[in-house]
Amino acid sequence: MKFSSALTLVAACAIGLAAPAAFAHGSEDHAGKPAAVRKEQKDWGIAGDAKSATRTVTLAMDDNMRFTPDKLAFKQGETVRFVIRNQGKLLHELVIGTKPELDAHAAMMMKFPGMEHDEPYMAHIPAGKSSDLVWTFNRAGEFDFACLIAGHYQAGMVGKISVAR
Structure with a gap:
């Protein structure tokens, strides 16, 4: 075996051994946030600072696989603090994104239901x-939010976000 192939195999094994910790999703508490939020520009905005929030929106989610409200409107540049309440008996989450991104992520969650994902545009409750x-909505457009836990998205646990210039 070539050295580069052996090195690739060792790296793949190391990632595989570390993956179970990174992909656990079950019913454990994911509500804790990391100390530093990674700010990465997305099509639908960028992580915001709590002290910069100009508006607070309360979202409820339940085991009927619905968000209340399920339609939100913001102005471009607005930093919003979402207070997300899980009123159900199941783990739910809020993930903000574009429809294609959410579709792809939901498909992955169906294949790997135990997968954990932790980004500043999502919350597990x-x-x-x-x-x-x-979240700071620094780009205008039509965006979506959803619960991507396997089966929840497919059951209609989705909402719409409109960001005007």
Whole structure:
């Protein structure tokens, strides 16, 4: 075996051994946030700072696989603090994105239902708990939000976001 092939194999094994910790999704509490939020520009905006939030929106989610409200409107440049309340008995999440991104991620979640994902545009909320998410909508357009836990998205747990110039 060539050295580069052996090195690739060792790296793949190391990633495989570390992956279970990174992909656990189950019913454990994911509400904790990392100390530093990674700010990466997305088509639908960028992570916001809580102290810069100009508006607070409360979103409820439940086991009927619905968000209330399911339609939101913001102005470009607005930093929003979402207070997300899981009123159900199941783990739910809020993931903001574009329809194609959410479709692709939902398909991955169906294949790998235990997959964990932790980005500043998503929040995992255990049953009966609440969590915050702060996002700056610095790009105008039509965007979506959803719960991507396997089966929830397919059951219609989705919403729309409109960002005007």
